[in-house]
Structures are given as structure tokens and as C-alpha cells.
Amino acid sequence: MIAATLAGIAGLFAGERMNPVDGIFYDLSLALTSHRPGNAGEPVAVIALDRASLDSDELAGLPRIFMSPIWAKLINGLADSGVGAIGFDMIFEYSANRFPGVQNQYDRDFLVALRRARDRIVLGRSAHAYPADPFWGATGIDALALIELTPDSDGIQRWVTRDFHIGEREASPTMATALLTRAKGPPMPRRLMLAPAAPLEAIPTYRLIDVLRCLDQDPTAVRAAFADKVVLVGTNLAEEDRKRTPDRFMSPPRARAGAPGRCVLDRVGASDADAGTTPGVFVYAQAVKQVLTGNLVRPVLPIGRTGAAAVAALLGALMGFLLRPTLAVLGLAVLAAALFGGALILLGFGFWFALALPTGAATLSMVLAYIVRFLVEERRRRRVQHAFSHYLAPTIVDQLAESAAGLHLGGERRDVTVMFADLSGFTALSGKLPPEVLMAVTNRYLGMIVEAVEATGGYVDKFIGDAVMAFWGAPAADPD
Numbered sequence: 056m057i058a059a060t061l062a063g064i065a066g067l068f069a070g071e072r073m074n075p076v077d078g079i080f081y082d083l084s085l086a087l088t089s090h091r092p093g094n095a096g097e098p099v100a101v102i103a104l105d106r107a108s109l110d111s112d113e114l115a116g117l118p119r120i121f122m123s124p125i126w127a128k129l130i131n132g133l134a135d136s137g138v139g140a141i142g143f144d145m146i147f148e149y150s151a152n153r154f155p156g157v158q159n160q161y162d163r164d165f166l167v168a169l170r171r172a173r174d175r176i177v178l179g180r181s182a183h184a185y186p187a188d189p190f191w192g193a194t195g196i197d198a199l200a201l202i203e204l205t206p207d208s209d210g211i212q213r214w215v216t217r218d219f220h221i222g223e224r225e226a227s228p229t230m231a232t233a234l235l236t237r238a239k240g241p242p243m244p245r246r247l248m249l250a251p252a253a254p255l256e257a258i259p260t261y262r263l264i265d266v267l268r269c270l271d272q273d274p275t276a277v278r279a280a281f282a283d284k285v286v287l288v289g290t291n292l293a294e295e296d297r298k299r300t301p302d303r304f305m306s307p308p309r310a311r312a313g314a315p316g317r318c319v320l321d322r323v324g325a326s327d328a329d330a331g332t333t334p335g336v337f338v339y340a341q342a343v344k345q346v347l348t349g350n351l352v353r354p355v356l357p358i359g360r361t362g363a364a365a366v367a368a369l370l371g372a373l374m375g376f377l378l379r380p381t382l383a384v385l386g387l388a389v390l391a392a393a394l395f396g397g398a399l400i401l402l403g404f405g406f407w408f409a410l411a412l413p414t415g416a417a418t419l420s421m422v423l424a425y426i427v428r429f430l431v432e433e434r435r436r437r438r439v440q441h442a443f444s445h446y447l448a449p450t451i452v453d454q455l456a457e458s459a460a461g462l463h464l465g466g467e468r469r470d471v472t473v474m475f476a477d478l479s480g481f482t483a484l485s486g487k488l489p490p491e492v493l494m495a496v497t498n499r500y501l502g503m504i505v506e507a508v509e510a511t512g513g514y515v516d517k518f519i520g521d522a523v524m525a526f527w528g529a530p531a532a533d534p535d
Contacts, residue, residue, distance in 0.1 A: 075209040076411040078301075080395065082211065084402050086304035089252045092405035093349030098139075099340050100284050101260040102129070103291040103323055108264040112316075121151050123165035125267065130168040132270040133286055134175065136278040139238035142177040142230055144202055144289030144296075144336040150187040162189065169193040177233040182221045200233035204298065204338060212298045215342035217243040230287075231342040238285050240347050247342050248407065250352040254302045255337040258344065260291070260323045269318035280320050285343050289336025291323070297332035355401070355408045363413045367394070371417030375424025383421055390417055471528035474513075476504060478521040497521060 073081060108114055114125070126143075133141055151161045166189055169176055173194040178186045179202040185191065191199055201219040206212045218226035228236070232243040251257075261280065269276045290296060307325035326334060345351060355363075370390060374383040391414050398408040478500060485493055504523045505515050512535075513527040527533055 073207045073209075073211075073213060073409070074411055075207075077409045078207055078209045078211055078213065080398065080410045081213070081407060082301045082304050084395075084399055084407075085250060085252075085301055088399050088402055090403040091250060091252050091350045091352070092403075093345070093351065096348055097259055097344075098284055098347040099258055099344040100281055100286050101258055101291075101336055101340050102263055102266055102286060102288045103260050103326070103334070103336075104145075104263050104289065105291050105323065105326065106293075107312075108262050111264040113264060113267065120149050120154075121161070123147075123151060123162045125263075127164035127168040128267060128270060129263070129288070130165075130172050130176070132266070132274065132277055133281055134168075134172040136274070137282040138175065138286050139240075139283055140175045140177065140234045140285045141172065142179070142200070142234045142237075142285070142287045142339070144179050144230060144287055144339060146179050146181060146184050146202075147186040147190050148184055150189050152189070153187075166190070166193045173198060175237055177230060177237055179230060182219075198233070199227075200230045201227050202230050202335070202339070204335065206299070210299050211301055211303070212338055213249050213301050215247045215249065215338060217245050217247075230339040231346070234285050234287070234339070234343050235346055238343075238347075240285075240343075241349075243342075243346060244351065247345060248352045248354070249301050249338065249341055250345065250350060250402075250407075251300075251302050251305075251341055252350070254305045254307050254325070255300055255333045255341050256291075256323075256325050257308045258337060258340050261320050262323055263288075265318070265320055268316070269320055272318040276318060276320055285347070287336050287340045287343075289334060291326035291334040291336070293327045293330060296335040297327075297330065298335050298338055299331065300333045300338060302333070303331060350405075352402065352405050352407055355406050360409060360412060363394075363408070364416045367413035368416040368420040371420035372424045374417075375421040376428055380425070383425075387417060387421060390414075469528060469532065471526050472513075473524070473526040474508075476523045476525070481521040 114122070117125075130141060169178075169190060170193045176194050176198050177200050178191060178194060178198055180186060180199045181201065181203060186199065201221075203219050204212050204215070207214070215231050216229055217232050219229050220226045229243075231247070235241065235243050249255075259280070266277060307328040308322075310324040310326070310328065311321050367390065371387065374386045378386060391410070394408075394410050394413055398410055401408050478497075484496075488496065500521070501518060501523065504525075508515050508523075508525045511527070512533050513525050514529070516524045516526060518524075
């Protein structure tokens with residue numbers, strides 16, 4: 056009962072962030088079940104600035120700070136294709152217009168594109184870095200969104216928040232919140248659990264260079280791929296902005312090569328299948344996708360965690376008191392498996408049931424039960440030994456200590472075997488042998504009798520001269 060109470064209290068005050076144990080179970084659950092609440096569909100797409108794009112003929116040798124004409128072309132093309140919102144998961148900290156020798160109007164097209172699509176644009180910022188003044192000035196301050204992410208204690212990024220607090224200042228919207236507002240979608244929850252049914256990089260992802268070429272060669276292909284979608288633009292380079300995400304136990308999507316020089320909007324697939332990380336842009340892409348499709352997973356309410364932990368603690372205590380250790384451990388494994396199965400079922404209905412607390416409560420209560428059981432058994436054993444050690448043989452005391460059945464006052468009807476053994480000719484012998492020799496012979500004889508009696512589970516009650524009285528079946532019962 057004490058363990059159940061403590062487990063219940065712990066369930067009430069358990070925080071929302073996951074501990075490493077629950078994190079492993081959660082990530083494994085995502086990999087084992089693909090059923091999620093909400094609707095199917097692909098309302099989100101990612102345009103990746105990847106290595107192939109940077110090495111392409113069009114972009115090779117062009118520093119990113121001088122890519123503003125590229126971004127202008129992309130924004131105009133996406134806006135003409137009818138996208139719902141465009142989010143840049145990067146920070147345009149510097150304007151090329153500030154560099155000596157650069158034409159003062161180098162960023163002009165980019166600024167015009169930002170101004171033209173300001174009701175759909177979201178620019179990334181961090182706690183300490185903002186886009187250059189001309190860029191956010193073209194869109195308005197409300198177009199800025201924080202791209203910070205805070206992982207769980209095990210380093211896995213499982214949560215995306217609606218707002219992000221910077222010190223004691225007022226909370227600012229995150230990228231997901233701003234994009235949903237721009238796209239006129241459902242509101243962003245205060246805290247959203249990432250619950251992908253497939254690897255994050257399975258979200259439709261296209262190379263920047265492929266999109267640029269299609270804008271030149273076949274704009275209708277761009278419209279077909281991005282119309283009415285929320286589009287995020289970011290890098291998927293192996294050396295930049297990588298996150299560990301809850302899809303870590305899923306098989307990454309197959310990477311696909313591009314088609315040099317032609318308009319082919321093939322999905323990219325995994326950017327670095329062996330890295331065990333995901334580009335950060337996909338974290339916000341997944342969050343926006345879940346809100347738009349209604350795939351929202353929430354932790355079970357504290358009252359549910361409390362009840363489950365208390366019941367598990369009681370079950371663990373019962374197993375500890377009633378079962379042998381091997382059976383109790385097996386029972387604990389069955390209980391953990393049942394809890395995990397229940398968590399899988401609940402996940403399909405949009406709830407996550409944390410397993411660490413009830414499993415830990417069951418384990419702890421079982422261990423405590425065995426400790427109490429040991430102390431009680433030891434106390435009973437010592438009581439038996441103290442009560443009978445003065446007038447019973449040690450073997451009989453040990454038998455009684457194993458079972459308390461004989462520890463009660465009053466008589467008992469039982470079948471016993473009683474033996475009276477006498478040494479033939481002892482009287483005549485005692486007259487012929489010196490006393491010291493007679494004692495040695497007698498003691499040797501009695502020792503042999505005692506050894507034989509005790510070896511067969513009997514008890515020597517008394518010696519009467521050369522006679523021996525022994526019995527079997529009492530005080531400890533013996534069915535044989």
C-alpha cells in the first residue's frame with residue numbers, strides 16, 4: 056500500500072518531458088505502429104538546400120550571402136503556384152548591399168519578393184540573431200519566428216512548442232506557430248509531441264536546384280507539387296543543423312539522385328542515412344503537418360498515470376509476497392509487456408502512456424515485498440530456533456524453522472514411529488569391563504545409534520542406561 060501511494064503521488068507530479076526510459080519506449084512505439092489519429096495527406100513540403108544544389112552549375116561558387124536573387128526567384132515562383140505559406144528555416148543575418156564593391160541594389164529583387172508575399176512569408180530568427188533590417192522590414196516584424204528547439208534529457212527532439220521564452224522577455228512564436236497562422240490553419244497547441252508515422256525525411260522533399268529549373272522549364276510542375284501546401288526551406292547538409300528525432304528506430308527513406316540540367320521534381324529521401332540525425336527543418340515540418348492533419352498525440356492525464364502506477368505497485372507487491380522469485384520476475388515481465396501493448400493501442404487513439412513509472416513502481420514494490428517477506432521469515436525462524444534449541448536436536452529445530460505448523464500449544468493426533476533399542480548383554484558386560492572401557496564402548500554404541508536415527512529423519516528422545524528411545528514423525532511431521 057505504501058508503494059502504491061508513493062507511485063500515485065509520483066504520477067501526479069510527473070513532468071511532461073520524457074525521461075530516457077520513456078523516451079526509448081515512445082520512439083520504439085512509433086516505429087511499431089503506423090496508425091495515427093487524424094487525416095492522411097501531405098499538406099507540407101520541404102525544399103532543401105542540399106549538396107547537389109550547392110554544387111550545381113547554377114549555384115557553384117556562389118556564397119550563400121549572395122543568394123538573394125535565388126531566394127527571390129523561389130519566393131515569386133512559389134507564390135505564383137498558390138502555396139499556403141513559406142517558411143525559411145535559416146537566418147538571413149547579412150545583406151549583400153553592405154559589402155564594398157557590391158551594387159547597392161543587389162538584394163532589391165529579394166526585398167520586392169518578400170514584400171509581395173509578406174502575408175505568406177515567415178523568416179527564421181534565434182534568441183540572439185535576427186534577419187538583416189531590410190529583410191524583416193520588407194515583411195513586417197510579425198513575419199519573424201524563432202527556430203530554437205529544446206530536446207528532452209536524452210537529447211531527442213520530441214516536442215515543439217507554440218511559443219519560446221527568451222529569458223524573462225515575452226514569449227515569441229515558433230516557426231510552426233507562425234506558419235500555421237500564415238496558412239490560416241488550426242491553432243498550434245501549447246506543446247506538441249512529434250508522432251511521425253514514417254521517418255521525418257519521408258515528408259515530400261525536393262532539391263532547391265530542381266525547383267529552380269522547373270520554374271524555368273515547367274512552372275506547372277511546381278504548381279502541382281506545392282499548391283496549397285505549407286513549404287519550408289532549409290538545409291539538409293550532413294554538417295549543419297542536425298537533430299536526433301523520435302523516428303530513430305524507423306528505416307530511413309531511400310535516397311534518390313537528381314537529374315542534371317532537367318526539370319525533375321523527384322523526392323530526395325534520406326540526406327544522411329547513416330548519421331542517426333535529421334535536418335532541423337523537418338522537425339517544424341512534422342509539427343505543422345500533424346496540426347494540419349489532426350495527428351495530435353497527448354500524454355495520458357495525470358490521474359491516469361497515477362491510477363496505473365498505483366495498480367502496478369499493488370500487483371508487484373502481490374507477486375513479491377505470493378510467488379517464488381523466478382515466477383515473480385516472469386510475472387513482472389508479463390506485466391511490463393502488457394503495459395507496453397496497452398501503450399501501443401492508446402497511441403493509435405492519440406494518447407501516449409508513459410511506461411517507466413508503473414513498471415518501476417511494480418519492480419520497486421516487488422523488491423520491497425521480498426525484503427519484508429525475508430524479514431518476516433527470518434524473524435519467525437529465529438523465534439523457532441530460540442524456542443526449541445534448548446531441548447531439541449539442531450536438525451529438528453531446522454525442520455521446525457522451515458514450517459511453523461508445529462508451533463502451537465495443545466495436543467495433536469498423528470501417526471508416529473517409536474523405537475526402543477536395548478543393548479543385549481549389557482549387564483553381564485558391565486561386570487567384566489573396567490569402567491573407563493565400558494564408557495567408551497557405550498558412547499561408541501550410542502553414537503552409532505544416534506547417527507543412524509538422525510540420518511533417517513528421526514529424533515532421539517532419551518537414553519536410559521544402554522537403552523535408546525527415538526521416534527519419527529514428531530515434532531516435525533514426516534509423511535514417510
